[in-house]
Amino acid sequence: MEINSFATPSLIIIFIAVMTIFLSRNWRWGLTSLGIMYLGVFGLIAISWPTNLAVVKLISGWLASSVLAITQIFSTQKSKQVSQPTSEFIFWAFSAILIIIISYSLSSSLLVWLPIFEFQQSLGGILLMGMGLLSLGFSNQGFRVSMSLLIFLAGFEILYAAVEASVLVAGLLAVVNLGIALSGAYLIVSRTEEKQTS
Amino acid sequence: MNAPFIWIILPILISILLIIFRRHRGVIVFSGLAICLLFAWSAWIVSFDQVIQLGTRTIKIGETLSVFGRDFVLSESERPVISLIYFINAFWILGAYYSKPTRLFVPYSILVVALLTAVIAVEPFLFAAVILELIVLLSVPLLAEPGQKSHKGALRFLAFQTLAMPFILFTSWMVTGVEAGPGDLELLSRAAALLGIGLTFSLAIFPFHSWIPMLAEESPPYLAAYIFFVFPLGVSLFALGLLDRFVWLRESGILISIVQILGGIMVFVGGFWAGVERHLGRILGFAAIMEIGYTLLSISLIEKNGLLIYFWLFIPRLLAYVLWAMSLSKINRDSNNNINFGNIRGVGLQSPFSSIGVLIGNFTLAGIPFLAAFPGRLVIWEALAKSSPIIASGTIIGSIALIVAGLRTLSVLFVSKPLPIKENSLKISPLSDSVISEDKMPLLETDSTDRLEKRIFLIENNWVNSIIWGLFFLLIIYVGNFPQFYIRILQNFLSVFEHFGQ
Numbered sequence: 079m080e081i082n083s084f085a086t087p088s089l090i091i092i093f094i095a096v097m098t099i100f101l102s103r104n105w106r107w108g109l110t111s112l113g114i115m116y117l118g119v120f121g122l123i124a125i126s127w128p129t130n131l132a133v134v135k136l137i138s139g140w141l142a143s144s145v146l147a148i149t150q151i152f153s154t155q156k157s158k159q160v161s162q163p164t165s166e167f168i169f170w171a172f173s174a175i176l177i178i179i180i181s182y183s184l185s186s187s188l189l190v191w192l193p194i195f196e197f198q199q200s201l202g203g204i205l206l207m208g209m210g211l212l213s214l215g216f217s218n219q220g221f222r223v224s225m226s227l228l229i230f231l232a233g234f235e236i237l238y239a240a241v242e243a244s245v246l247v248a249g250l251l252a253v254v255n256l257g258i259a260l261s262g263a264y265l266i267v268s269r270t271e272e273k274q275t276s
Numbered sequence: 277m278n279a280p281f282i283w284i285i286l287p288i289l290i291s292i293l294l295i296i297f298r299r300h301r302g303v304i305v306f307s308g309l310a311i312c313l314l315f316a317w318s319a320w321i322v323s324f325d326q327v328i329q330l331g332t333r334t335i336k337i338g339e340t341l342s343v344f345g346r347d348f349v350l351s352e353s354e355r356p357v358i359s360l361i362y363f364i365n366a367f368w369i370l371g372a373y374y375s376k377p378t379r380l381f382v383p384y385s386i387l388v389v390a391l392l393t394a395v396i397a398v399e400p401f402l403f404a405a406v407i408l409e410l411i412v413l414l415s416v417p418l419l420a421e422p423g424q425k426s427h428k429g430a431l432r433f434l435a436f437q438t439l440a441m442p443f444i445l446f447t448s449w450m451v452t453g454v455e456a457g458p459g460d461l462e463l464l465s466r467a468a469a470l471l472g473i474g475l476t477f478s479l480a481i482f483p484f485h486s487w488i489p490m491l492a493e494e495s496p497p498y499l500a501a502y503i504f505f506v507f508p509l510g511v512s513l514f515a516l517g518l519l520d521r522f523v524w525l526r527e528s529g530i531l532i533s534i535v536q537i538l539g540g541i542m543v544f545v546g547g548f549w550a551g552v553e554r555h556l557g558r559i560l561g562f563a564a565i566m567e568i569g570y571t572l573l574s575i576s577l578i579e580k581n582g583l584l585i586y587f588w589l590f591i592p593r594l595l596a597y598v599l600w601a602m603s604l605s606k607i608n609r610d611s612n613n614n615i616n617f618g619n620i621r622g623v624g625l626q627s628p629f630s631s632i633g634v635l636i637g638n639f640t641l642a643g644i645p646f647l648a649a650f651p652g653r654l655v656i657w658e659a660l661a662k663s664s665p666i667i668a669s670g671t672i673i674g675s676i677a678l679i680v681a682g683l684r685t686l687s688v689l690f691v692s693k694p695l696p697i698k699e700n701s702l703k704i705s706p707l708s709d710s711v712i713s714e715d716k717m718p719l720l721e722t723d724s725t726d727r728l729e730k731r732i733f734l735i736e737n738n739w740v741n742s743i744i745w746g747l748f749f750l751l752i753i754y755v756g757n758f759p760q761f762y763i764r765i766l767q768n769f770l771s772v773f774e775h776f777g778q
Contacts, residue, residue: 191466207442214435223431227438234442241449246344250406254441257413261434268422 085198088121092202096209096229100174103162105150105221112225113143115206119232122202123239131248135235138252142228142259149263150221177212181205195240206233224262231255278338279324279350280397283315283358285341287390291383298379308369308382312389316362324352341397348397356768357513358393360587364509364594365389368502371598371748374741375498375605378418385502387414392510401521402448404514405441408478411510412437415503419495429490433503436477436484443474451522464524468531471518478511481572482541485565489549492561497608497615500557501601504564505594512571516586519578520773526578536576540660540667542569547642547674550681556604556615556634559681563600563641566674567593570656573671577659585655587769591755591762592640592648599748600637606630617688624689629745631689635682640752642678648755 095115099108116139124132185200195203210230217223235251290311297304322328327336341348350358365385372381391411395404412434420430450467477484492500519526546565553559567589574586607623607630608615624631636647643653653675660668755762 211439214439218428218431220427220431223435227435231438231442234446238442238445238449242445244344244346244403246346247403247406247445249344250403250410254406254409254413254438257410258434258438261413261416264417265420265427265431268420268427 082125082196084121085125085196088118089198089202091115091118091121092206096206097174099225099229100209100213101167101170108225109143109147109150112146112228113140115229115232116140116143118202119206119236122196122199122236125196125199126240127243127248131243131245132239134248134252135232135239138255139228139232142255145256145259145263146221146224149266153266173212174209177208178205181208195237199236199240203233203236206230206236208233220262220265224258224265227258227262228255231258277335278341280339280341280348280394282337283319283350283362283393284348284390284397287311287315287386287393291386291390294383294386295380298383301376301379302373304379304382305369305373308386309366311386312362312366312369316359316366319355319359319362322355324350324355346403347399348394349399350393350397353771353774354396357396357772360590360769361389361392361509364505364590367594367598368505370744371602372498374744375602376609377496377498377605378421380418381499381502384414384418385506388506392506392513395510395514396517400448401514401517402444402451404517405444405448405474405478408507408510408514409437409441411507415499418499419491419503421496426494429487429492429494432487433491436480436487440474440477443470444478447471447474468525468528471525472531472534475511475515479508479515479568479572480565481538481568482545482565485542485546485568488564489553489558489561492557492564493555497557497560497604498601501560501564501597501604504561504567505597508564508568508571509590512575512586516575516583516773519575520775523775526775532576532578535572536660536664536667539569539572539576540664540670542566542572543674544569544670545674547677547681551677551684553681554617556607556617556620556685559638559685560600560604562681563638563678564597566678567641569671569674570653573656573660573667577656577663580659580663581655582659583770583773584763584766585652585659587766588652588655588759588763589649592652592752595648595748595752595755596637596640599633599745599752600641602748603630603633603637603745607634617684621688621692622690624686629742633745633749634689635686636749636752638678638682638685640756642682643675644679646753646756648752650756651759 092115095111095118098111099115102108102111116136119139120132120136123135181201181204185197185204188200188204189195189197206229210226210228210233213229214223214226217226231251231254238247238251294304294308297307322337324337324339327334339349339351365388368385369382372385388411391407391414394407398404398407416430416434419433420427447467447470450463450470475481480488488504491503525531543566546562546569550559550562550566553562570589571586574582574589576582577585604615607620607627610627611620611623614620640647640649643649657668657672660671
């Protein structure tokens with residue numbers, strides 16, 4: 079079985095995962111979906127890279143998700159599960175639909191300009207970058223900001239994998255992913271400690 | 277033995293070692309200082325790729341280190357810049373003794389200079405974007421200390437710098453195509469646009485500069501100032517490297533004009549906001565925005581000795597930043613981390629040296645005559661006046677606005693009536709190392725002028741701090757009045773960029 083046959087299922091996984099992250103305000107759902115999203119990212123990167131190198135993305139993504147999950151578990155913010163108003167849900171849903179439409183449009187243009195990409199890579203990459211950017215624009219807390227940055231970077235890495243297969247860059251980008259998760263964890267913990275002491 | 281190992285890997289190992297000894301502040305500061313000076317001196321004198329006689333032995337320092345199929349190359353022409361980077365860091369470490377930032381500052385700063393050296397060395401050159409991102413990730417925990425009111429500045433810094441990296445990395449692939457077919461105008465314009473977006477995020481160019489004042493307000497002043505100095509240094513060296521390597525960028529008149537306009541806007545906007553600001557840290561932040569603007573202006577004047585101006589501005593900027601930031605740190609500590617104008621009235625009478633240090637730093641960056649930055653500013657204003665009088669006027673207005681900020685600070689620190697003294701606040705803030713003996717305590721209960729004068733000697737610093745403060749003060753005066761002595765040395769740096777340096 080060729081790796082390319084996993085492209086469409088990977089894109090579907092990414093789509094479901096990122097919509098769950100986007101629409102759910104529950105951090106458990108969000109982080110579980112982030113972990114699943116990296117499965118899809120791995121599937122799309124494996125089209126361009128050898129599987130053993132693409133696995134680096136999967137593992138670093140899972141590690142980053144785990145770091146954030148562990149931090150959330152031990153932070154006091156876990157008790158603050160605020161229910162999401164319907165109006166907010168509708169707003170996010172419409173925003174997500176808008177990003178999907180733009181991503182579809184841009185991915186077609188990107189394929190004309192750079193035919194080296196598969197359609198699934200192009201759509202998956204742009205969709206994740208767009209969702210990451212939109213989520214980043216509405217976030218001002220460590221957890222959401224780091225998750226948005228991880229989504230944005232995952233999208234970029236899908237596209238970049240098609241043009242650059244350097245082991246050094248793969249390693250450095252894995253370190254960057256972990257670093258973002260650790261920085262986010264640090265910011266969550268330091269805010270939590272502050273709240274506890276005040 | 278090769279140069280990247282000595283000036284990149286070895287400092288990283290040393291910085292890890294220094295973390296172990298971080299409890300001994302004096303030891304770590306002075307050992308860090310000695311290490312940086314040693315690396316700076318050795319980079320200045322040791323030739324790469326040549327046989328060197330060391331007693332009975334001969335060694336040859338190679339230029340290349342291969343890591344996972346990619347090369348880190350430090351060539352002979354890059355020696356002066358490596359030396360400059362380590363020399364600059366030595367000044368920051370010296371200032372750390374006075375300002376007392378976190379104990380991790382010295383190892384952290386050595387790690388940062390090692391990574392900055394890696395930025396220069398990595399091949400392909402555009403992979404440097406990932407290394408710059410690593411510097412950002414290392415900085416976030418230091419900038420966002422537990423107990424701060426907010427971490428929004430650190431978060432925005434992280435977000436903007438992370439957004440910059442993909443744009444620059446993607447350009448690295450595109451420019452390969454441009455080099456292969458320089459006639460492809462569409463590809464060229466797309467590559468330039470992506471690179472422009474990446475550098476705009478990375479250099480905190482207007483309108484993506486908002487993290488600078490936020491960080492200046494929330495983070496420890498010395499660490500924030502260090503980031504404001506070091507990060508634009510790394511990114512601007514990277515940008516100059518791009519201009520040097522890619523002829524299509526260098527010869528793009530539109531790009532140079534855009535850089536000049538953006539530089540002018542940053543100087544004007546930064547100065548204006550500093551002039552109306554009421555928080556001492558944010559004034560420093562807006563001055564940092566102005567400095568990035570001046571960096572862009574010097575790059576835009578690259579055909580008119582801009583490279584020399586670019587390096588020329590470093591020394592005054594370094595001296596002003598360190599003096600300003602270390603003095604501000606002292607005032608910040610003594611004011612319980614609240615350096616709003618309302619909370620620091622009359623502080624100049626309690627901490628005269630630190631207050632004067634803040635003012636000198638401010639006036640130096642504003643370009644006041646006889647202070648360090650004035651000769652460089654004069655050259656920039658003169659060159660701009662010939663090519664674009666509007667931008668020249670804007671930069672002068674920006675500098676005048678920064679002088680206004682300094683005068684307002686002067687008024688608050690020295691002229692305004694001091695706040696009523698709380699005994700506890702003078703016993704000393706938790707972070708301060710100053711000691712007041714119990715027999716002197718009754719002195720603090722009154723507020724008469726002679727008692728205030730005596731307080732100066734109780735609260736102001738020890739003799740080592742006085743020497744450090746005096747050294748920076750004298751250097752600022754010296755550099756401002758005798759620039760010819762170090763401009764000759766600066767000529768050595770021009771060879772780093774082979775196309776500009778000729």
